[in-house]
Amino acid sequence: MKRIYLIGFMGCGKSAVGRRLSFLLKLPFYDMDKEIVRQTGKTIPEIFAQDGEKHFRNLETEFLQNFKNDNCIISTGGGVAMRKINRKIMRETGLVLFLDAPFKEIWRRIHRDRNRPIVRSSTREEIEALYKSRYRDYKATAHIRIRTEFRTLRQITEFAAYQANRLKGE
Numbered sequence: 376m377k378r379i380y381l382i383g384f385m386g387c388g389k390s391a392v393g394r395r396l397s398f399l400l401k402l403p404f405y406d407m408d409k410e411i412v413r414q415t416g417k418t419i420p421e422i423f424a425q426d427g428e429k430h431f432r433n434l435e436t437e438f439l440q441n442f443k444n445d446n447c448i449i450s451t452g453g454g455v456a457m458r459k460i461n462r463k464i465m466r467e468t469g470l471v472l473f474l475d476a477p478f479k480e481i482w483r484r485i486h487r488d489r490n491r492p493i494v495r496s497s498t499r500e501e502i503e504a505l506y507k508s509r510y511r512d513y514k515a516t517a518h519i520r521i522r523t524e525f526r527t528l529r530q531i532t533e534f535a536a537y538q539a540n541r542l543k544g545e
């Protein structure tokens with residue numbers, strides 16, 4: 376089996392599901408945001424404030440280009456599927472799962488969070504517009520879309536594991 380990538384908007388559950396999926400499938404887990412924080416020694420808000428969003432986007436692409444491990448779970452950041460090169464790398468090196476959560480729920484989860492610089496600097500209307508504008512790219516990038524509404528983290532994780540096992544070796 377190759378890699379399993381989790382994609383989707385901020386707050387859809389990529390990090391939470393990724394961690395659980397890694398326990399369930401007994402595969403190593405990489406959260407791209409955490410890896411970038413570790414590699415740079417800066418927090419995500421610090422990178423945005425000091426180096427700019429463009430630089431952060433380049434770090435995301437560099438991570439994907441340089442990453443060498445297979446048989447692992449990778450939770451991406453919500454903006455990763457917006458670049459063509461990132462989409463290409465993910466589709467070619469693994470199974471891409473889109474966690475599809477309704478905006479209302481996303482907003483409830485993220486609006487108070489201080490670690491997401493885009494949320495800090497935007498209104499609810501702006502974030503909703505971003506959600507809508509990104510939706511098509513998530514859908515087109517993913518091999519499988521998982522609707523998370525009315526599902527617990529455990530149910531989502533088990534469904535993701537089922538899909539991964541079903542497509543093993545393809």
Ligand SMILES: Nc1ncnc2c1ncn2[C@@H]1O[C@H](COP(=O)(O)OP(=O)(O)O)[C@@H](O)[C@H]1O
Binds near residue numbers: 388
């Ligand atoms: N299906 C779900 N049910 C309940 N809480 C969830 C669900 N998915 C995510 N959460 C919670 O929402 C918050 C944001 O999730 P997170 O995994 O950080 O999202 P992402 O990495 O996609 O931005 C976390 O507190 C997480 O535990």
Ligand SMILES: O=C(O)C1=C[C@@H](OP(=O)(O)O)[C@@H](O)[C@H](O)C1
Binds near residue numbers: 491492
């Ligand atoms: O959607 C985005 O542009 C971002 C999502 C964040 O990750 P999560 O999706 O895990 O919140 C993080 O990479 C950064 O704040 C930018």
Ligand SMILES: [Mg+2]
Binds near residue numbers: 391408450451452
């Ligand atoms: Mg995350």
